[in-house]
Amino acid sequence: MTLNDLFDTIQARKVADPKSSWTAQLLAKGPEKCAEKFGEEAIEAIIEAVKGDKAGLTSEAADVLYHLMVMLAARDVTLADVLAELESRQAQSGIAEKAARS
Template sequence: MSLSALAATIQSRKSADPDTSWTARLLAKGPEKCAEKFGEEAVEAIIEAVKGDRARLTAEAADALYHLLVMCAARDVTLADIEAELASRSQQSGLAEKASR
């Protein structure tokens, strides 16, 4: 599944029944809970990166990407918003962009 397809699925679940959709259940708990869940998944990805287990890192990275998009959806930040930000940053070097923040 592409990130755009995943983002579209997450968007469609915003109006789904929390009893039938994990994504809807997460979103119903609010942005703070979505952020907490993303943090948990990010830490798990970090642990697997340190351990060097490629398969586990791949699985945890997929979880982290999913939960990042859910967290953003909870605050009405779309994948298109994120892509636009990335595109604006591609006009300068990474070091120059970092220094400007």
């Protein structure tokens, strides 16, 4: 499964019966709940990274990617939007990009 496939599945769940899937339930609770779940998963991934648990980090990273995409879908931001933003940043260095934000 690619990230595009996963995002397409998440998008399809936006109109699904919340009783039919975890994703549909999460989306039905609104963008704030989706953001909260993303934050929880990010913290769990950080903990596994600090512990040096490769298997744990791998599992939590999958959760982070999933919950990030659910959060994006809840706010009608597409994976293509995010990828386009990343592509636009390739032309400049990370240091220059950070400086431009200040």
